Amino acid sequence: MKKAKIVVLGAGYGGLMTVTRLQKLVGVNEAEIVLVNKNDYHYETTWLHEASAGTLHHDRVRYDVSSVIDRNKVEFIQATVEDINTAEKKVILSTGEVDYDYLVFALGGESETFGIKGLNEYAFTITSVNNARQIREHIEYQFATYQTEEHKKDERLTIIVGGAGFTGIEFLGELANRIPELCHEYDVDFQKVRVVCVEAAPMVLPGFDEELVKYAVAKLEKKGIEFKIGTAIKEATPEGIIVAKGENEPEEIKAGTVVWAAGVRGSHIIEKADIENMRARVKVQPDLRAPGHDNIFVIGDSSLIINEEINRPYPPTAQIAMQQGEAVARNIKALLHGNEELETFTPDIKGTVCSLGEDDAIGVVYGKKLMGTKASFMKKVIDNRSLYMVGGAGLVFKKGKFKFF
Ligand code: FAD
Ligand code: NAD
Numbered sequence: 001m002k003k004a005k006i007v008v009l010g011a012g013y014g015g016l017m018t019v020t021r022l023q024k025l026v027g028v029n030e031a032e033i034v035l036v037n038k039n040d041y042h043y044e045t046t047w048l049h050e051a052s053a054g055t056l057h058h059d060r061v062r063y064d065v066s067s068v069i070d071r072n073k074v075e076f077i078q079a080t081v082e083d084i085n086t087a088e089k090k091v092i093l094s095t096g097e098v099d100y101d102y103l104v105f106a107l108g109g110e111s112e113t114f115g116i117k118g119l120n121e122y123a124f125t126i127t128s129v130n131n132a133r134q135i136r137e138h139i140e141y142q143f144a145t146y147q148t149e150e151h152k153k154d155e156r157l158t159i160i161v162g163g164a165g166f167t168g169i170e171f172l173g174e175l176a177n178r179i180p181e182l183c184h185e186y187d188v189d190f191q192k193v194r195v196v197c198v199e200a201a202p203m204v205l206p207g208f209d210e211e212l213v214k215y216a217v218a219k220l221e222k223k224g225i226e227f228k229i230g231t232a233i234k235e236a237t238p239e240g241i242i243v244a245k246g247e248n249e250p251e252e253i254k255a256g257t258v259v260w261a262a263g264v265r266g267s268h269i270i271e272k273a274d275i276e277n278m279r280a281r282v283k284v285q286p287d288l289r290a291p292g293h294d295n296i297f298v299i300g301d302s303s304l305i306i307n308e309e310i311n312r313p314y315p316p317t318a319q320i321a322m323q324q325g326e327a328v329a330r331n332i333k334a335l336l337h338g339n340e341e342l343e344t345f346t347p348d349i350k351g352t353v354c355s356l357g358e359d360d361a362i363g364v365v366y367g368k369k370l371m372g373t374k375a376s377f378m379k380k381v382i383d384n385r386s387l388y389m390v391g392g393a394g395l396v397f398k399k400g401k402f403k404f405f
Contacts (some may be wrong), residue, residue, distance in 0.1 A: 001372045003029070003030065003031055003032050003129075004032070004101040004102065004164050004336055005031065005032045005034065005035070005099065005100050005102070005105070006022065006029070006031050006032065006033050006100070006101065006102045006103075006104070007035075007036065007091060007098055007099075007100035007102070007103050008034070008035045008036070008103075008104040008106060008136040009034060009036050009037075009081050009091065009103070009106055009107050009269075009287055010034070010036075010037060010081075010105070010107040010108060010217050010300070011037035011039075011042045011065045012042065012043075012045060012106060012107075012108045012207045012300060012316075012321065013045070013300060013318040013321040013322045013325070013386065014036065014039070014108075014299040014300030014321035014322065014324055014325045014328075015104065015106035015107075015108035015299075015300075015325065016042055016065075016068060016124065016320070016336040016390050017322045017324075017325025017326055017329075017389065017390060018104050018106065018299070018325040018326075018329050019035050019069055019074055020068060020069070020390055020391075021325065021329030021330070022074075022206050022329045022332065022333075023069065023070045023073045023074055025203060025329055025330065025333045026073075026332070026333055026336065028072070028073055029175075029207075030181070030336050031101075031332075032075070032076060033073055033075070033337055034074070034075045034076075034098060034100075034107070035065070035069060035074055035075070035077070035339065036076075036078075036079055036081060036091065036093065036098065036345070037065060037076070037078060037079075038078070038079070038081075039062075039065075039078065039129075039219075040065055040066070040078050040111075041062040041063060041064055041065060041066060042062060042063055042064075042065055042068070042390075043061050043062040043127075043128065043129045043227070044061050044364075044383070044386065044387075045072040045108070045127075045318065046318050046386070047060075047061045047169065047382065047383065047386065048061065048126050048127070048128070048129070048131075048132045049126055049131065049170040049171040049173075049174055049355075050169065050174050051132035051133065051136065051312070052124075052126050052131070052132040052135040052136055052171060052174070052259070053136065053139075053171060053174030053175050053178045054136040054139070054140070054174075054178050054182075054345065055107065055177060055358065056342075056356075057175045058129050058133050058136075060399065061129060061132070062129055063391070063398070063399055064226045066394065067391065067395070068221055068390050068391040069084065071162070075164035077091035077093065077095070077098065079094045079095040079096075080093065080094040080289045081093060081107060081269055082094060082269070083269065083271075083272050083273060084103070084269065084273035084274075084275075085104075086272075086273060086274050086275065086296065088273070089101070089295070092232045093388040100295070101295060102295050102332055102335065103296045103297070104295075104296075104297045104299065104328055104332075105267075105269075105270070105282075105290075105296060105297065105298040105299070105302060105318075105323070106265060106268040106298075106299050106300045106302075106321070107269055107270075107300075107302060108300055108301045108302065108321075109264040109265060109266055109267065109280075109300075109301030109302060109316055110127065110264070110265055110266070110267060110268060110270070110280070111127055111260060111263070111264065111265075112262075112263035112264055112265040112279070113260065114263065116233060116235060116236070117234075117235045117236070118236035118237055119233075119236045119260050119341065122236040122237060122238055122258060122261065122287045123162065123236045123258040123260040123262070124138065124257070124258065124259045125259070125260050125261070126167055126171060126259065126261055134228055135257070135259060135364035137259055139182070139257055139260075140182065142156045142157065142184075142256040142257060143156075143157065143182050143183075143186040143188055144183070144186055144313050146186070146188060146192075147186060147187060147188065153183040153256075154192050155239075155240065155255055155256060155342055156256035157188065157192050157193045157243065157256065158193075158194040158195075158240070158253070158254065158255040158256060158257070159175065159193075159194070159195045159196070159253045159255065159256070159257040159259070160196050160197075160198060160233075160240065160241055160253060160257065160258045160259065160317065161175075161195065161196070161197045161198070161259050161261060162198055162233045162241070162258065162259065162260045162261060162262045163197075163198075163199060163200075163260070163261040163262030164191075164197050164199035164204040164205060164229075165205065165261065165262065165263075166205065166229065166352070166354050167196075167260070168197060168199070168261040169204065169205060169216060169220075169354055169356070170354060170355050170356075171218065171259065171261060171361065172195065172220055172225050173196055173356035173357035173361075174354055174355075174357055174358075175195050175218055175225075176195070176223035176224065176225055176357055177223075177355075177357040177358060177359075179193055179195065179224070187320050190224070190358050193225065194226065194255075195223070195224065195225050195248070196225075196226045196227075196228060196253060196255070197225060197226070197227050197228065198231050198232070198233050198241070198243055198253075198270060199227065199228070199230070200230070200231065200232035200233075200262075201229075201230070202229060202230045203229065204216065204217050204227060204229065205307075205354070208352075208354075209244050209364060209369060211369065212362040212364070212369060212371060213362075215362055215371050216354070216356055216362050219356055219360060220292040220356065223389065224234050227241065228245070230245055230246065231243050231244065231245040232244055232245075232261070233260075234250055236260075236333040237252075237268075238253070239254050239255075240252060240254040240255040241252050241253050241255065241258055246269075264301060264305075264316055265279045265280045266280030266281035266282070266302035266304075267301075267302045268278055268280060270282060270298070270302050275290050275292075275293060275296065275298070276290070276291050276292065278304060280302065281301075281303060281304040281313075281316075282287075282298040282302060282303055282304060283304045283305075283306075284297075284298050284299075284303045284304065284305060285360070286345060287331055287342035287343060287344050288303065288324055288327060288328055288331065288342060289342075295323065297328045297332070298322075299321060299324035299325060299328055300321035300324065300325075301321065303316075303324065305320075305345070305347070314347055314349075316318060317352075318386060319347070319349065319350065320347045320349075321346055322386065322389060323345070323387075324345060325347060327343055327345045331358065332342055349366050350365065350366060351363060351365035351366055351367075352364055352365075353365065353370070353375055353378050353382060355376065355379045356376075358376070358403070359373065359376055360373070360375075361371060361374055361375035361378070362375055362378040363375045363378060363379065365378055366397050383400075383401050384396050384400040384401060387399055387400055
């Protein structure tokens with residue numbers, strides 16, 4: 001009998017958890033396992049704000065896919081996924097095609113610009129190692145160029161961060177630590193540098209614990225970060241951004257760097273494929289399969305699951321993507337064994353910790369509020385745990401974070 005073929009798309013949190021669990025659960029005689037990813041490396045998306053600010057080298061953020069997969073059991077294809085032909089059960093790749101019996105879609109999310117003019121052209125996003133490297137280099141270029149100009153343009157030294165969600169705040173935390181280093185390195189007066197965070201909602205980290213948010217804002221403001229709250233970015237231009245607060249007249253803020261960290265949507269590949277979706281996210285069934293597609297599982301940032309307690313979608317996180325990867329591996333094993341009773345996925349949310357730079361953080365873990373060094377320690381434990389879950393102690397020793405205070 002022909003062996004079943006399982007194809008996993010994406011070597012991010014969800015995809016790698018699926019594959020590393022499948023290679024343990026499924027025998028070589030039971031199924032072929034294929035993993036497809038754009039790069040030959042995995043990157044810790046949750047550390048990209050550090051690489052973007054330049055506080056952590058981008059090589060610390062990534063590791064080879066081959067170092068965590070069993071090449072005797074898993075075929076790795078380095079290629080870009082271009083489309084999925086669900087009728088013919090084929091994935092179209094930049095290098096050819098691959099057919100499947102079971103497909104796990106784990107290509108992550110993409111930046112959501114809500115159609116705001118100029119963002120695609122003039123703003124950076126913290127979405128990959130390549131983008132992170134570009135942001136770091138761009139900021140350094142602005143500092144270096146400033147010193148070469150006879151008529152100095154101070155706006156070169158203004159950095160706009162769009163959105164004060166967790167990504168925006170974590171990036172600001174790193175920038176707050178990096179700017180004094182850059183000023184020293186490029187002989188720039190610290191007073192000339194502006195870092196402005198523009199947030200449309202009436203508060204920073206909307207919906208998060210107010211006491212912790214107050215702590216975060218105070219700490220960041222003390223390091224020179226400016227907040228424009230209740231203010232929406234309306235447009236990005238070659239010179240900076242246009243913002244508006246309520247009914248007020250729009251205002252221009254000139255800036256040399258604009259980083260858009262104000263939203264995530266699913267992968268555009270979902271929209272191209274014939275799979276029902278809402279802004280590229282698939283409202284999956286309780287067993288994580290796409291509606292109408294009994295052989296396609298969708299996990300991570302391209303999946304949408306509802307928190308029944310508040311009747312709203314769970315925010316897309318690595319925490320959930322990893323748990324979904326484990327559940328999908330078990331469900332595929334069940335299907336291979338002819339068991340149609342699949343596991344229902346319910347996220348087990350242990351908490352949320354938001355870093356404010358290397359040495360500070362805020363968070364709620366198992367219902368307990370944390371701030372300062374305790375929270376920062378916890379954040380590093382979480383970062384190391386995600387390495388451990390995929391690659392064991394060896395990967396933690398190679399890539400882990402051990403400078404706790
Ligand atoms: P990803 O981990 O993003 O992986 C997707 C993979 O697919 C990547 O390897 C990508 O290269 C590959 N890929 C994409 N498109 C293609 C294609 N067309 N062809 C081939 N390969 C492709 N969540 C938390 O729980 N805790 C945190 O502390 C946290 N911090 C964050 C900090 C930042 C700065 C950001 C941006 C996000 C953070 N998140 C955090 C959210 C978290 O990173 C995402 O929810 C998580 O990465 C989603 O996992 P995923 O497996 O769906 O996708
Ligand atoms: P988000 O959607 O959580 O936050 C985006 C922010 O941008 C919101 O506060 C929103 O009000 C604001 N915004 C939207 N449009 C705007 C506009 N036009 N002008 C100004 N502000 C605007 O996005 P995110 O912060 O990138 O987070 C994405 C996901 O990743 C979330 O699920 C988050 O929980 C997760 N994440 C978690 C962590 C962590 O746990 N430490 C860190 C980063 C991201």
